Amino acid sequence: MYLFFTRRREPPPAGPRSDDAELLAAVAAGRTEALRLLHQRHAPWLRARLARRCADTDLVDDAIQDTFVAVWRDAHRYRATEGEAAAWIWTIAIRRLISALRRAGAAPPVAALDDPRTPAPRRSGARQTSAYLVTKSAEDVVLVGVEHGDLGAALARLSPDLRAAIQATVLDGLTVREAAHLLGVPEGTVKTRVMRAKAQLRGYLA
Numbered sequence: 001m002y003l004f005f006t007r008r009r010e011p012p013p014a015g016p017r018s019d020d021a022e023l024l025a026a027v028a029a030g031r032t033e034a035l036r037l038l039h040q041r042h043a044p045w046l047r048a049r050l051a052r053r054c055a056d057t058d059l060v061d062d063a064i065q066d067t068f069v070a071v072w073r074d075a076h077r078y079r080a081t082e083g084e085a086a087a088w089i090w091t092i093a094i095r096r097l098i099s100a101l102r103r104a105g106a107a108p109p110v111a112a113l114d115d116p117r118t119p120a121p122r123r124s125g126a127r128q129t130s131a132y133l134v135t136k137s138a139e140d141v142v143l144v145g146v147e148h149g150d151l152g153a154a155l156a157r158l159s160p161d162l163r164a165a166i167q168a169t170v171l172d173g174l175t176v177r178e179a180a181h182l183l184g185v186p187e188g189t190v191k192t193r194v195m196r197a198k199a200q201l202r203g204y205l206a
Helices: 020-028 032-051 057-077 085-104 138-144 148-156 160-171 176-183 187-204
Strands: none
Touching: 020 032, 020 057, 020 085, 032 057, 032 085, 057 085, 085 176, 148 160, 148 187, 160 176, 160 187, 176 187
């Protein structure tokens, strides 16, 4: 009689030099130290950017805490082939902020454009583009495929209202309903502003 033993698959290693995808794989395998490293790496820039969308620091903190709870729970869902980990984490964070705002029953003031000094997620590769931003349509892909500096300059030329609308729907990947709640305006207004913003950006980026 032969006994066959299946070797238990060890969780992937996780350390400061691990990239985000490796850390998420380790989190999916139950490695709490990988989650801690992801928090250390991403919480600062998440907090800075969420704070520019919501003036209530308590809501921002709640959103960040909920974000990493979701990362711990759903890390197995991340696929590196579908986009960068920073974009995946950011999508969770901005939606957790929306949820926090809904629970609070308010829409605090938001900024229309990220401050250039705001910390950004660390990225691999020589070409530092805005490709980590979530996209929806072919036109959106064109917009976020522009070098970050050029895109930032073009966005800065928009009025604050148009800038906020394009940031929420294209750069943050929110639905029109979510953007309307975040910005405190009707859904129709968001749609109109996005259309106007895209038309102006097409001219700026031509």
